[in-house]
Ligand SMILES: O=c1[nH]cnc2c1ncn2[C@@H]1O[C@H](CO)[C@@H](O)[C@H]1O
């Protein structure tokens with residue numbers, strides 16, 4: 001029997017892949033714009049047009065365009081804290097019990113903040129969100145793939161600052177070129193040497209080899225990884241190494257990682273035993289919620305509750321939770 005939207009909404013969830021700057025609610029964008037004295041459209045319809053992925057998006061780069069609109073509003077500690085808190089409120093509405101919130105600290109320094117101040121502000125908002133909504137979280141720090149190795153290394157160095165808390169892992173985001181992983185080998189070696197948990201965006205632009213390169217250089221999780229559908233001979237390796245794919249159905253269609261729902265490889269990969277998980281990627285840019293993503297997959301593939309519970313178990317196992325967070329949530333996810 002098909003699960004209703006309400007039943008899907010109420011399932012306890014874990015979200016591993018959600019960008020802070022792509023997931024700020026329209027109401028909070030209005031507050032942030034006012035604080036930053038940035039004029040934005042008055043009508044919700046016109047504002048939505050600015051902050052969501054263009055319907056005509058033909059690529060990941062088109063999809064990323066709306067971030068330029070919101071980033072100028074995220075340049076103070078107050079704004080970052082509010083944005084993080086707002087995201088936890090949204091996660092609560094999806095019955096998310098634990099979420100990893102990612103962002104690129106370098107994109108928030110235009111107003112004079114240091115990289116450390118950026119991270120402190122976000123994690124403060126996450127902590128307030130946990131206190132008010134009982135949703136646990138950690139931050140993931142992204143380097144941007146258009147940045148220099150030196151710049152990204154400064155982000156990696158943040159993990160060595162003892163005073164930062166709830167900073168759980170590293171990622172590389174932004175436009176994806178074929179063969180990009182090796183360009184960042186020196187960074188990824190440092191990440192490995194320091195024992196920093198690693199997830200990498202890969203396989204969003206048709207480049208399946210990027211997924212294998214990311215695994216080779218230490219990623220235990222892959223952001224999206226959709227292109228691995230084209231390399232079935234590699235699935236056994238993914239299963240063997242317990243690699244987890246952070247998939248995001250709406251985003252994957254918008255970025256043209258996949259052409260249409262019928263070709264979405266989620267069920268094929270799940271049935272083959274590959275660890276797939278469900279994520280929003282960007283709640284606002286993709287105009288979605290985690291419940292929407294569950295509903296979409298239930299519609300497309302007729303998944304029952306057991307599938308969703310298994311997928312949440314994969315997310316629990318692959319998460320970069322602290323031992324305390326893991327102990328607190330184990331009963332809910334490791335049934
Ligand atoms: O799906 C994606 N693929 C690659 N990069 C992305 C995606 N979504 C967002 N970002 C990029 O990550 C930055 C930090 O959060 C965002 O500013 C955006 O440029």
Ligand SMILES: [Zn+2]
Pocket residue numbers: 017019173201223281
């Ligand atoms: Zn992403």
